[in-house]
Amino acid sequence: MLLCAPALSAQPEASGENWLHYGGTEKSWRYSSLSQINTANVKRLAPAWMLQTGDPDGGLQVTPIVENGVMYLSTSRNRVYAIDAKNGAELWQYRYEVPKDFTLIYGPWNRGVAIAGGRVFMGTIDNHVVALDQKTGRELWRVQIEDSRQCGCNITAAPLVVKGLVVTGVTGGDSAHRGYVTALDQKTGRVAWKFWTIPGPGEPGHETWAGDSWKFGGGSSWMTGSYDAELGLIYWSIGNPAADFHGASRAGKNLYTDSVVALEADTGKLRWYHQQIPHDVWDFDTAYENVLLDADVKGTRRKLLVNVNKGGIAFVVDRTNGKFINAWHVVKNLNWVKGVSETGELVGRNEPEVGKTKVLCPSIGGGRSWNQAAYSPRTSLFYTTGIEWCQEVTAQEEKPSEGQTYFGGTFKLVAPPDKDPHGHLGAYDPVTGKRQWTYRSKYPLLASQLATAGDVVFTGDVEGNFFALDARTGARLWNFQTGSGHRGSPIAYSVAGRMYVAAPTGLGSALAGLMSQLWPETEKFRGGSTLVVFALPEEGK
Template sequence: MYVSLPFNHVVALQADTGKLIWRYNHERLKNRAMCCGPANRGVAVSDGKVFMGTVDSRLLALDTKTGQKLWDVDVTLGEQGIQEDAASLGSQLSGQTDKQGGKLEVSGASGAGINMAPMVFDGKVMVGITGVGYGLHLDSPDPDAPLGAVVGIAGNYGRRGFMAAFDVDTGNLAWKFDTVPEKGWEGSFTKVTQDGVVLPRNIEQEKAAAAKYPDAWQYGGGSAWSTPAIDRENGILYFGTGNPSPQMEGSSRPGDNLYTASLVALDVRTGALKWHYQQVPHDQWGYDVASPPVLFTTRHKGQQTPAVGQAGKTGWFYVHNRITGELLFKSEAFVPQNNMFTLPTEAGNVIYPGVIGGSNWSPVSVDEKRRMVFIAGIHWPVKYQLHELKAKGNKPALKYSSMSPIEDGEKYGLLSAIHLDTGKLIWQHKVNAPLIGGVLSTATGLVLSGEGSGEFFALDAQTGQRVWQQDNSAGVNAPPISYEIKGKQYFAVAVGGNKLFGFKQGQTIKAWALKSQ
């Protein structure tokens, strides 16, 4: 068992005993600040190598038997992003009090790192970069509390993201797809999403402003947060892209901001674009396409159709023809929805799902036999608010927006079962805290996931009833896995918590074995 740890250390463990075989300690480049924390979502294992993307934007290959580093490439060639404006804005905000009376302490910056587990196919290892639309965050006064607020300010900071493929033996670049194109990034200036949602856009104003921002694509955002899915028969790679940059504030990036907030399909061997589906054009709400896509077959208009599905932060599960990209249907909402796609006000709009709602990084699990997909969801309302700083000294007045989780309101998690052919909700299992981790389903009819309180649990796939649970000393906020050794089946999960959501942190890998019948 190969496990990636915070800050990109890696351990190899005996999978039936947990005994340590080797440990790789990563030396992070000191001149690169982490854009998005030390989190890492796993490794890939193939061709006698363990592949890992790092928070300082490198791709490594380790020997599976010894942990020795075989090669190490800088996927961004040292270009971390344009941060000067973000740093200046952070300095302007920090320590001041806004019109609503709140003291501002700023963290976060645009940059480039890798959080996803790589994917290997046909002698190439694929990985994408994150953090390129990260912008600025306002800290909570309590260091152990969840993230305080996400800030939107117009300006030129960040960079555009990409997905790239590298040779498994040498680390040489094979192809690269930029998530924001140099030409055509403005799109068609649509006011209605492809699934019929009307957006509050002033198209005439955006078109008039377009000439002022011809280089907005350079700072365009579009992080790749989660591991792609690959249709090996048809040679297509699918991945989701993050929000445009600057986040939430759209005035300095007029247009649809292609290909951000989209599900993207590429030729896996060349990186050429096959199709894309933009869930939210000109996104101003932080609706990243973050949960990994999943492949299955759906029955559409009486025909078996190869499909790709993605659980959105919007609260819908989108199902596409995986060859053409056609949207076949979107599901019933798997989390409550209110005030979506409304703009911020001085008093503040309460929105859900918001920047942390719907389905975030958590992978879903498909059970084609029972015709279900299981989704870990988040209900956590946010306040979307306009702010203004008065001019002070040599610092000019500044307007900005924030999206803040409402701490004293109702928040919870929902594990939902949705029908693969109709998008109808079959059942939902409610837990006390937002679900941020992932789901595993088994052929025998178990659905496993974990809670921030430390509970690792199993549900009956048909009914959603809880049939087993195990308490742990920290939050279970990672996807579980299952494997078999010498005829015995195991379940394992990382018990590490999650600081962003305020869940108790830990440093344990735990495994359980099923009893023999």
């Protein structure tokens, strides 16, 4: 249940005093209705407090959660801190026992906790879900979803809390593994339902996998879903099929990989799906956030879902039935497909080949990474990043071995044909994709966006700058060097009438390492794990 602050009741899609969900609210707008900090005064923003987590490996990739003046923050190795959100004082901490004899390619990062019913929930580095007492941090229950030593999978995303359930995805999409979404009872930890992302024998969609390929076909669910309470539907994005670059052994559409699935919250039953990339051979997951917004389409108000995939294409569908509305792209350098037809089909596929090296754009790192977009109802603009980079990719046949990597190829980053690799943040019409403005960055932008009612968009770059842009023009209004790059998700909240903006800092992750292939100097960029919280200076102090 949402504990509604007064500011929330007017607009359930916006965060107010509290930041209760990973995406701000269940609709994943990453938009705050707070306006104390605005375009006129943002240049006076100054640090209010900081928290050094002491756990820098993998950087700080979290979205903090705030409720009634208390912040809940998880770090790479599943430490959880409860902090007084006005001054940074620690209220309690919890340290998950990470197995010592343990290696895994997905991690060690963690992207956040969820709170509901007096409990704090977190997925773990070794594929457990834990529930903590929200007041004390005491562990209440813990469930192993699947043995990570066997599946080669784990949980790095924040859970979604919905109707007495805690819903979690799983990594493992680049390994020989069959993915799922799991819902547990918040009170007891008992599994309420499980949705297999690859249908088993006898289930519809099973025929889209040749032979035994369904057993090892990936289909991870590695980010956090969204929820429409009115429709009772959970929207989860399903990642790429495995082997990533080599599809010969998995002939067929490979449902429900590279799809958005709409699941009935009570049962986990599939209501509809929309597959963006049938038979993906590029590792272009439909893995990222589902932004639920309403907008006019040809003069009619529609309930929409916007999802930008790793291939750099934004798909807009009707969230009541999954019907395709439009597709638009967030990068200039995109040659894996010629385009998307008016009915949503990919046209002109350009696939990797065995034993032959091809230049494909964008790179496996994505036309955009998982760091999330924001949507402002004030500007009706959708703020998302894009990365201009390409790769030389060579497919190869690999034999699946359960829980082991299963990529089906190798790649090497290269500059795009115009020799201008870079990152950018754009403001788009969420339906048509018409771009209003672009903010250019030397390197990929790997932090989420935060939009506010003060018409400011906040984000950070990998060089350590945390900055504010004018939501209407893209002009940079303010900048603060935080000392390490940004790979997490900033949030806004307020305590006792004072608005704060919290920025997780500390570079890490797969992409932070990958970047060095194209920008060798980034190998020496400093890591870290510090939350920096900003506010306007108080009068008379």
